[in-house]
Amino acid sequence: MLDTSIKFSVVIPAYNEVRFLPDTLAALVRAMDALEMPGEVIVVDNNSDDGTAAVADECGARVVYESINQISRARNTGAASAVGKYLIFLDADTLVSAPLMRHALAALDSGDVCGGGAGVVIEHQSRISNTTVAVWSMIGRVGKLAAGCFVYCRKDAFEAVGGFSEEVYASEEIWLSLALRKWGRSNQQTFLILDDAATTSARKLEWLSGFDIVKQTLVLLCFPFAVRSKRFCRTWYNRPNNDAN
Numbered sequence: 001m002l003d004t005s006i007k008f009s010v011v012i013p014a015y016n017e018v019r020f021l022p023d024t025l026a027a028l029v030r031a032m033d034a035l036e037m038p039g040e041v042i043v044v045d046n047n048s049d050d051g052t053a054a055v056a057d058e059c060g061a062r063v064v065y066e067s068i069n070q071i072s073r074a075r076n077t078g079a080a081s082a083v084g085k086y087l088i089f090l091d092a093d094t095l096v097s098a099p100l101m102r103h104a105l106a107a108l109d110s111g112d113v114c115g116g117g118a119g120v121v122i123e124h125q126s127r128i129s130n131t132t133v134a135v136w137s138m139i140g141r142v143g144k145l146a147a148g149c150f151v152y153c154r155k156d157a158f159e160a161v162g163g164f165s166e167e168v169y170a171s172e173e174i175w176l177s178l179a180l181r182k183w184g185r186s187n188q189q190t191f192l193i194l195d196d197a198a199t200t201s202a203r204k205l206e207w208l209s210g211f212d213i214v215k216q217t218l219v220l221l222c223f224p225f226a227v228r229s230k231r232f233c234r235t236w237y238n239r240p241n242n243d244a245n
């Protein structure tokens with residue numbers, strides 16, 4: 001039986017995330033405990049072969065399963081089972097604060113905002129991470145595009161635009177941002193990038209060399225259609241054998 005008191009749902013896609021998920025869920029629970037609005041946490045086990053589902057269950061999250069290893073599909077599976085009228089999509093290696101959650105939910109509850117994103121802070125800063133965040137912050141704020149680590153929206157708007165595109169293996173948050181912006185214009189609502197920031201890990205900088213990151217970026221910039229191929233988006237899916245997940 002559905003709990004009708006739940007007003008928002010946090011959806012976390014998770015593929016082999018035993019390393020980061022406990023801290024993510026602990027920070028999320030602390031943030032939610034400070035809110036007046038009741039919510040739920042949904043972890044989507046995206047065909048993991050480690051203890052991701054068990055960790056999520058132990059931390060009190062509701063676990064749903066998606067057997068096809070694709071980020072957008074996992075997000076959509078979580079949203080389909082969500083009870084809340086508001087959705088927040090959070091990456092499994094991202095920490096949120098109570099003010100960020102409160103501001104996102106207040107924006108949606110105002111009736112003037114259909115969705116949006118937030119700033120991004122890299123947990124372990126370096127020259128490469130700082131440059132990456134600075135460039136993304138400029139693009140995100142000017143273009144009103146949400147970063148994938150934190151996306152919030154109304155569930156009815158999400159369903160109206162068809163959710164995250166399952167035709168792509170990366171950049172799904174960009175396509176959703178564009179679709180929600182269009183929906184918002186038709187419904188006199190805006191897509192708002194909050195001043196608050198979510199803190200995400202620098203694990204891709206641990207896994208990949210600067211050359212690998214530049215190469216991946218150039219491939220997607222020069223050949224945008226490459227996001228439709230999992231092969232060309234492997235930095236989002238491949239994990240090093242020595243990663244302690």
